[in-house]
Amino acid sequence: SDEIEWWEYDDAAEMAAAVADDIGFIIESAIDARGAAVIALPGGKTPLPIYDKLSSAKLEWKRVTIIPGDERIVPLGDPLSNVTALAKFFLPKGARVMPIVPHAIEDYKAAGRSADALMQDLHWPLDLCLLGVGSDGHTASIFPGPDYDEALTGPKERRALGVMPDPMPADAPVPRVTLSMAAITAARALMIAVAGKEKRAVVEAAIKEGKSSKSPIGQALARTELPVDIHWAPN
């Protein structure tokens, strides 16, 4: 992206209100233009206040489809399940919240193929992909590790794939499915929400490295042709 803009907030609550407003606007515009909105939202802790705010917005939720941008391969209802967290906020609003992992499948590659097949039926490109960032530079569940090249350079039509992070993230040491880099960078809007000094440094370093960046978030930023807003709060 040639246009990266940082938005700084005093705290997580202020960031949540601003990002929720932006997402609400994107949803409304998509519904106006195409009658429906399809958005991908990240897992993890940072976005929870955003979801809290967003879910209280007056929107035509019945026209909104929400998918997790990545998912841990765990049963529905598990505290690690990203779609379970999303469902708590947005199912009561009437949105369609789509699980992407068939939890009966244990082979992560097969889970990825199944997520990909499911996603082929959505309206593409996504209206929005909101991304989080890990301290190792991962975004969605594109991790440095054995499946990295495939996530980055797989066929353009592949929306999702299974990945085995190596090393495993300590907070959720399980295989995942993730949107592919092609699906992420094809979205009509790309936004990042991060918290903390450490992650800010990770993202700034990735931006400096540009196309040669080894980090997943660096590659996402280098590959998208869209302007990207990066929202940041100190906590």
Ligand code: 6PG
């Ligand atoms: C997931 C994520 C992941 C997340 C970062 C940041 O692991 O499910 O989608 O990419 O956004 O790990 O997570 P925190 O906000 O919890 O630090």
